[in-house]
Amino acid sequence: MRTYWLLVVLVLIVACKGKDKAGDKGYLQTKKSLAEREKDNPQGFLTITEYDKKALFGIGRQTIVKGTVTNIASVCSYKDVRIKMLCFDKNGNRVEEHEDIVDDLIKPGASAGYRAHYKLPKETDSIALSIMSATALVDSTKK
Numbered sequence: 001m002r003t004y005w006l007l008v009v010l011v012l013i014v015a016c017k018g019k020d021k022a023g024d025k026g027y028l029q030t031k032k033s034l035a036e037r038e039k040d041n042p043q044g045f046l047t048i049t050e051y052d053k054k055a056l057f058g059i060g061r062q063t064i065v066k067g068t069v070t071n072i073a074s075v076c077s078y079k080d081v082r083i084k085m086l087c088f089d090k091n092g093n094r095v096e097e098h099e100d101i102v103d104d105l106i107k108p109g110a111s112a113g114y115r116a117h118y119k120l121p122k123e124t125d126s127i128a129l130s131i132m133s134a135t136a137l138v139d140s141t142k143k
Contacts, residue, residue, distance in 0.1 A: 035138045038076035042134035045073035046081060046106070048114065050129050067114040067129055071106040075138060079105045082132040083114060089123040096121055099132070 038045050050067045069081055080101055087096040096118075104112040114129075 035075040038073040039136040039138060042076075042078055042081075042136055043131050045076065046071055046078060046131045046134055048083060048129045048131055050127065062117050063120045063124070065114075065116045065118070065127060065129070068111050069102055069106060069114055069131070070111040071108055073108050075108060077105055077107045077137045077139065078134040079103065079137065081106065081112075081134040084130050084132050085116065085118075086128045086130075087120055087124045088126045088128070090125045095123055105137070 047070045048067055049070070050065060065085065067083075069083070071078055080103060083100045083102065085098045085100065086094055087098075089095050098116070098118060100114070100116050102112055102114055106112045
């Protein structure tokens, strides 16, 4: 009877060790597929928030647009983020369009500031910012 229980315990120990190795492969495979998703779709993992808009009166009447680009990805870092700014009038018609690039490296969970100066038309009532594209960098040294 003791031999039987000893044999059962030995089989369980060997079986558990085999599952750990399979679990490590599964974890690495999941991490790899997550990195591929984040690399293929940077717009899904980058958000932009406009937090200030001021019209400066005087020579040139410039508008300063400030915002924050945030990386919500888990594995990928992004750089060369292309931002599109659309300007609308009171009726919702687009009156102007601009594109900018944020050169900073934005690591997972980090943010980068965005600031632009433009001379916008007088009829500009609202501004919308969106992410067009970005270059994804996967850090393969992290495990």
